[in-house]
Amino acid sequence: MRPHRFALVVVLAGGSLIGCQDSEERAEVLPLTTAGSSSGGTGGAGARAVAAAGSRAAAGSGSGAAGNSAGSNAAAPKPDVVKVTVDSGTLVGESSGGVDVFRGVPFAKPPVGALRWKPPQKPDAWPGERAAVAFEPPCAQPTNLDGKTANGGGVTGATSEDCLYLNVYAPAEAEKAPIVVWLHGGAFFLGAGSLGSYNGTSHAKQGVITVSINYRLGSLGGFAHPALTKEAASDEWLGSYALMDAVAALEWVQRNAAAFGGDANNVTLAGQSAGGVAVTHLLSVPRAKGLFHKAIIQSGSNTRPDAKLADAESSGVETAKALGLTDATAEQLRAVSAQSLVTAYGALRAASTPLNSFPIDDRFKTISTIDALNAGTEHDVPVLVGANSGETGMDAARTIAKLAGDSGAGAWLYQFAYVPEFRRAEWTNGAIHSAELLFAFDTPDTSSWAVSATGKLDDEGRAVAKRVSSCWVAFYKMDPQAKSFSCADGFTWPAYTDAEDKAVRFEDVPKLVDSKSIPNGPPMPTGAP
Secondary structure, eight states: OOOEEESOOOEETTOOOOOOOOOSSHHHHOOOOOSSSSOOOOSOOOOOOEESSSOOOOOOHHHHHHHTTTSOSSOOOOOEEEEEEETTEEEEEEEETTEEEEEEEESSOOOOGGGTTSOOOOOOOOSSEEEOSSOOOOBSOOOOTTSSSOOTTSOOSOOBSOOOEEEEEEETTOSSEEEEEEEOOSTTTSOOTTOGGGOOHHHHHTTOEEEEEOOOOGGGTSBOOHHHHHHSOTTOOOBOHHHHHHHHHHHHHHHHGGGGTEEEEEEEEEEETHHHHHHHHHTSOGGGTTTOSEEEEESOOOOSOOOBHHHHHHHHHHHHHHTTOSSOOHHHHHHSOHHHHHHHHHHHHHTTOOOOOSOBOSSSOOSOHHHHHHHTOSOOOOEEEEEETTSSOHHHHHHHHHHHTSSSSOEEEEEEOOOOGGGTTTOTTSSOTTTTHHHHHTOTTTOGGGEETTEEOOHHHHHHHHHHHHHHHHHHHSOTTOSEEEETTTEEEEOOOTTTOEEEEESSSEEEEEGGGSOSSSOOOTTOO
């Protein structure tokens, strides 16, 4: 059922939920270029009744705090109410400026109690109408005790084990619009899909639907243990719960794309840092085949082989021991609080303990993506991949582009090198990890990356964001059989081939360069090992 609009005001039964905010510091502490070593309440919100009178509840307070830090103080016009019916029931969201927004939409049952460390299950239907105007809490993760400053993944305020929710930004009256499903970064133990950098308003105004999701984090998102393997059915997926969540979200999109005016046959799976690593993984997961038709990997090119299930189980045993559980049963493990699991995971990660997340279980994951790429058996979809000039990772991105684009669908290689004027004294080695996010999404008014103590994004930077975003949008809209596309006011971006070796370097304007002229990362400091 397509969205329909009403000039009504809504009230959330029970009040609004705390959101989350984007963080100025998260990128400096959370670069992620490989998988494995850094991956990572009950009941849930239930159905939200909606009244046709009263005052509209605001979205989460944390989201507003950082999300609008670069914007104006002018009061925004009150949005209209928009309704859409999905396979679980009717959602009531907001519509403003030609963009329909639905926040906090469940795409799976709460993964709590007996569903902890289980593949995600389709959500239950709800009676009546469910309000979708406030973000649901991010997945359980460590947050700062002051409740005000963001952690390294951009999150502040409440988090929850009940967290499998997504947010939809869609053009009003969309018809067969391309869809991007976004996987956030945060080293697989931090972050959320509701951060200001990932606001899909600009995409929607360019004709693209954005679906940003939460996925399980830390030991809740990547965990194996002999007791869990023993209790599981012979064909039950094991270990890679964060990746399973992404698959569940993709399946939700396939079931419900038409309700928002989207094209279920034109879905791009995109992610940055940990999210990019997840995209890399899903290029070889059998269950993900056909659920997405293009892929974007931003600073997350994982070229390492995955762990074996036995190694992941050994890591799980060590995690249980850190919780005081020796020879733990599945029941004992599920009785541990989410907070305790978060704390134990953080301690093991700080001690550089191998965590071996997302193992090959020969059920959900059957092969490492690097092995699939070398064998030519990965999902044959167009891939856009790259890294930033102030981080390492260009060599791995080039490897992914070479192998993904060697036959069949094309691959596009980039380096993001633009440093805004107000950052130049600070980012002396180039664009740091995550610096491209506000430009790819064109979110200067909702991303805290657009402002700092030394200034804010100027008109030149905003123009750069328009150009970079237009290239991402052109990829979303591109025919999957294409070998080039145009963006940024007529710039032609050709697919990468090893013979031609062409990549795009994003500075104030995009430039076509020889990829091998781009170093893997910034120069090492003098005297570094």
